[in-house]
Amino acid sequence: MDLTLKGARVIVTAGAGGIGRAIVEGFLAEGASVATCDIDEAALATLPDAVFRARVDVSDSEALVGFMDAAMAHLGGLDCLVNNAGIAGPTGRIEELDPSDVRQTLDICLTSQFVTIARAVPQLRASGNASIVNVSSLAGRLGFRLRSPYAAAKWGVIGLSKSMAIELGPDGIRVNALLPGLVAGDRQRRVLEARAQAQGVSFEEAERDAFSRTSIKEYVTPQQLADQVLFLASPRGRTISGQALSVCGDTGMLG
Numbered sequence: 036m037d038l039t040l041k042g043a044r045v046i047v048t049a050g051a052g053g054i055g056r057a058i059v060e061g062f063l064a065e066g067a068s069v070a071t072c073d074i075d076e077a078a079l080a081t082l083p084d085a086v087f088r089a090r091v092d093v094s095d096s097e098a099l100v101g102f103m104d105a106a107m108a109h110l111g112g113l114d115c116l117v118n119n120a121g122i123a124g125p126t127g128r129i130e131e132l133d134p135s136d137v138r139q140t141l142d143i144c145l146t147s148q149f150v151t152i153a154r155a156v157p158q159l160r161a162s163g164n165a166s167i168v169n170v171s172s173l174a175g176r177l178g179f180r181l182r183s184p185y186a187a188a189k190w191g192v193i194g195l196s197k198s199m200a201i202e203l204g205p206d207g208i209r210v211n212a213l214l215p216g217l218v219a220g221d222r223q224r225r226v227l228e229a230r231a232q233a234q235g236v237s238f239e240e241a242e243r244d245a246f247s248r249t250s251i252k253e254y255v256t257p258q259q260l261a262d263q264v265l266f267l268a269s270p271r272g273r274t275i276s277g278q279a280l281s282v283c284g285d286t287g288m289l290g
Contacts, residue, residue: 038269041066043164044110045268046103048093048151049085049120051078053208053220054170057257058117059086061265071104072099074211093120093147094139103154115160115268118148118169118192123222124185126229144188148195156203163207166268170195172218173281181233182226189214193279199278209276211267216284217245219254251284 040062050059050071056078063083072091079088087109092103107113115273124140127153130164159165168209174182175189195211197255203210217223225239246252262283266272 038065038075038265038271040265040269041065043114044107044112044162044267045069045115045117045118046106046110046155047119048112048147048153049073050117051074051075051082052221054215054218054257054260055117056082058184058264059263061258061261062115063266063277067111070110072102072106072120077290078275090135094142097145099147099150099191100154100287103151106221107155107158112161113155114162114166116151116155116159116167117264117268118167120147121170121172121188122185123226123229124179124182124188126226126233126247127167127185130182130255140184141191144185145191145195146222148192151231152199156206156208159208160206161202162207164207164268164270164273166272167196167199167203167208167210168264169210169212169268170277171196171212173214175212176214176279176281177238192230196278196279204276206269209267209273211276212279213258213260213263213267216255216282218260219256223254249284253284255282255284 044203045062045067046060049055051073059069059071070087072089074092076090089102093099121144126134148255168190171192174186175193180188192210196210200210226243231238
C-alpha cells in the first residue's frame with residue numbers, strides 16, 4: 036500500500052532500536068526523510084546513512100531543543116513528530132521508590148514530549164499533512180501495579196495528546212497517542228524479569244500471568260506498531276486525531 040509519505044519530513048525520538056527503529060525504517064521504506072536521536076551511540080551508528088542522527092538524553096531539555104532545531108533545519112521543515120522515547124522506570128511499591136527514579140521516569144516519558152511538541156509546532160503549522168504520534172502504553176489506560184511512575188507518565192501522555200489535539204486541530208495538526216501492550220524485545224523481558232523478582236516467582240510464571248489477561252496470547256511486534264504510526268502519519272489518517280489507540284491483543288489488565 037502506498038501511504039503517500041514520499042518526501043515527508045519526520046522526527047522520531049529514540050529511534051536507534053526497538054519500536055523506534057522499526058518506525059524509522061518504516062518511514063524510510065515509504066520514501067520519507069528521517070531524523071532521530073538516542074542515547075545509544077553504537078546503535079545510532081548502525082542506522083542507514085540517510086538518517087540524520089544525534090546522541091541525546093531526552094531528559095536534558097536544552098540538548099533536546101538543540102536536536103530538534105538541528106533536525107528541522109536539516110529536513111527543511113517538519114511533517115511528523117513521533118515521540119517514542121521512554122524508559123520502564125523502577126519496579127516496586129510506592130514507599131520503596133527513590134524519588135530521583137520517579138523524576139527521571141517522568142522527565143523521559145512525559146516532559147520530553149512537552150519539549151519536542153513545543154519546538155515542532157511552528158514547523159508543523161506550515162505542513163500540508165501535519166501529525167504528532169506520542170507513544171504512551173496500555174499502562175496509560177489501565178494502570179500498572181508496582182510500576183506507578185511509568186503508569187503515571189503514560190497516563191500523562193494520553194492527557195497531553197488529547198489536549199494537543201484540541202489545541203492544534205484548528206492549525207491542521209492531528210495528535211494521537213499509541214498504546215502498546217506486551218511488546219516483543221529486550222525491554223519487555225527486563226520488565227517481566229523485574230516483576231518476577233519483586234513477586235518472588237519465575238520469569239515463565241510472570242510471563243504466563245501477563246498473558247492470562249490478553250485475548251490474543253502473543254507479543255505485539257515493533258513492526259505492527261510502526262505500521263500503525265505510518266498510517267496515522269499518512270494522508271489516509273487525516274481525520275484521526277485525539278485518540279488513544281491500543282495495539283495490545285485485547286489486554287484487560289496489567290499486573
